[in-house]
């Protein structure tokens with residue numbers, strides 16, 4: 001029998017840690033739970049939202065409707081001559097999944113080590129780090145549609161993956177729950193070492209010909225050193241996306257600000273480091289009531305203790321305004337605001 005709870009605190013279920021209540025919430029561990037939960041919501045006319053590990057959600061007020069907390073676990077692998085196809089239940093912890101595959105000797109997920117969250121949320125914003133996005137290993141997923149009760153299969157072409165986006169973050173937001181994701185990993189490592197941080201870490205480890213495990217260890221080491229740990233200080237990782245601008249805009253900007261870190265993309269656009277823009281506007285380490293900007297990572301907003309979501313949003317808007325005034329660039333939030 002499904003245990004639907006009412007008016008329960010969600011703050012501790014998110015890494016930012018801002019308090020809010022869910023009108024109704026339920027933990028689902030399998031498909032039958034999910035069907036029952038959705039039937040309950042339909043019966044009461046409630047909207048639904050899925051919560052994974054809460055590492056990319058900012059709570060700004062109580063959440064009406066039903067929050068479906070995803071604990072659907074599963075791992076099933078199928079090995080062919082060169083590849084391994086692994087189907088993960090969407091409630092699997094992402095980093096545990098990465099660690100497991102690396103120790104099996106399978107390659108493809110190692111650059112994405114230590115990203116918090118569930119496997120089911122990974123396609124949502126097409127998570128990425130150190131030169132790799134989950135799209136590069138994605139094979140297919142299954143999503144349960146709340147309105148029709150149908151399970152539909154999505155291959156990469158259906159997902160419209162882009163930089164921190166997909167059809168699940170846009171058109172299908174809060175309309176489906178991703179229930180499983182299948183990744184294709186390689187038995188024959190194709191390592192990505194293009195990122196300077198990874199190269200420097202490997203050099204510091206005196207590794208010249210890295211293995212999949214070496215890359216994993218290097219990424220874990222860099223991330224542990226550079227990123228604020230949500231267990232110590234509340235945060236949701238990068239609060240904003242790195243803006244992508246046209247090459248003409250980039251040339252004009254570089255004329256005025258020659259040191260701006262910029263990364264030309266294959267399609268001719270240019271990605272600009274949002275953290276640098278924020279830092280140049282003087283926000284690094286700034287406090288705004290109980291929240292603030294991290295003192296080492298200007299792209300990360302933090303909860304110093306007891307921050308409320310509206311306060312964090314206010315800070316975010318102040319930052320957006322000052323970056324727009326100084327550089328003429330609009331910063332877009334990466335974090336999902338509830």
Ligand SMILES: Cc1cc2nc3c(=O)[nH]c(=O)nc-3n(C[C@H](O)[C@H](O)[C@H](O)COP(=O)(O)OP(=O)(O)OC[C@H]3O[C@@H](n4cnc5c(N)ncnc54)[C@H](O)[C@@H]3O)c2cc1C
Nearest residue numbers: 052053054055056116117118120121127128177178236237
């Ligand atoms: C310290 C830190 C570092 C981070 N570093 C990175 C990084 O390097 N790269 C990166 O891309 N991200 C990064 N993130 C962001 C975050 O880890 C990812 O976005 C992650 O995929 C979120 O997973 P989650 O389970 O916590 O999702 P949640 O925060 O619970 O949910 C995020 C959104 O996805 C939706 N959602 C969740 N699960 C499902 C599902 N099964 N079906 C449908 N919708 C769903 C939710 O409704 C919500 O809108 C970081 C976050 C932190 C705190």
